[in-house]
């Protein structure tokens with residue numbers, strides 16, 4: 001079977017950007033910046049982008065492009081050359097992607113529902129009660145006591161799955177690339193239209209002051225640096241099989257450095273635009289309600305499903321601006337979801353030599369069924385708990401191990417050699433310093449801190465049993481299964497990977 005390929009350079013970049021730009025850019029980034037020093041957050045954020053984001057992206061694009069395989073077989077091959085078994089790391093990353101896929105789609109489902117509600121602002125005068133009580137029906141549930149199945153949420157999630165399935169079923173060129181080429185330009189145009197309208201509203205500019213006003217004293221706080229690094233890995237979708245899969249479909253002639261810089265810069269630029277949009281809205285809202293901005297802002301999920309609906313109620317032309325905002329969220333979410341599912345499918349195709357369509361149907365069907373656990377009253381709690389352990393522990397662990405293997409056990413300059421060989425402009429020694437020293441040191445610090453805090457205090461107010469099962473237990477099970485598959489697999493023969501010219 002000949003490996004599928006992207007049709008064009010632009011197609012690849014739009015697909016990679018589609019994966020990177022997601023719900024996280026729109027509701028996670030603005031809030032993180034605000035929480036962690038406002039304008040001063042840009043210092044650690046940009047530092048993390050340069051020392052971790054760009055190098056990691058160049059590394060993953062190089063590996064995928066050079067080896068033309070997905071995570072498990074890439075690590076199998078790298079391991080073979082070291083005389084080690086490393087395929088498990090690839091499966092661990094694929095499992096991370098699979099778990100994210102089943103809960104991320106729930107949020108896309110909520111977004112689709114709210115897109116429907118936004119035409120007539122059916123959330124009424126109390127969006128907080130509407131979201132938590134009426135829509136989610138969050139009662140006395142817990143992550144293991146999920147309460148009632150919510151047919152409305154399930155229906156919306158089904159729609160999201162239908163779109164994702166169609167894209168991955170059709171394939172790299174005709175499905176994923178075509179979808180990205182339609183979705184991404186739409187997303188940019190919609191966000192620019194929204195920004196233009198919002199910044200003309202009274203109070204919007206004072207909202208921006210809140211976002212950008214630097215509190216440099218926060219730069220001494222390690223928490224701020226840790227938040228910036230965590231955000232960079234999540235926002236760029238690096239470290240869990242996605243970018244490896246996408247770059248394995250690159251044609252032999254491809255410009256690695258240029259593609260990596262473009263992907264990272266477009267993603268981070270988009271985050272800043274989203275920050276301007278959200279804080280413009282908040283500034284307007286604060287002025288309308290005659291409250292200080294600190295009282296109208298809410299964190300995480302509440303920002304998208306409570307604060308924004310409240311703001312839309314106060315806006316001119318709500319029937320227009322509301323749908324525009326939620327369509328943008330839906331598109332950002334779907335293009336990321338497609339990439340997460342593709343990471344899983346491509347690993348299965350590579351491993352079992354299944355035809356794409358068969359693999360796509362199996363993965364989407366299983367994913368669909370599992371994701372229905374989130375279409376329940378307690379779905380939000382389950383999501384919150386699982387997301388915490390995946391993002392703060394599993395993902396960081398996977399990134400750290402990947403970096404250590406490639407830069408300490410293999411030769412780090414091989415990555416740079418390959419990338420530069422394929423690229424119009426060359427990156428210097430800084431790439432190696434970042435990959436070998438700066439990023440691992442920072443990642444290890446953050447991971448150690450997260451492990452310590454979580455072991456000591458747990459996460460949130462969830463029952464300990466739930467945290468053991470769905471947090472620690474889940475991560476341990478993922479590792480265990482990954483190791484089991486590894487043991488059952490044949491090791492590739494040793495191959496000189498980087499000697500020959502690409």
Ligand code: PHE
Nearest residue numbers: 020022023024025234235336
């Ligand atoms: N990068 C996406 C974002 O910022 C998140 C994402 C998570 C994408 C998981 C793919 C997989 O929202």
Ligand code: NA
Nearest residue numbers: 020021022235
């Ligand atoms: Na992102």
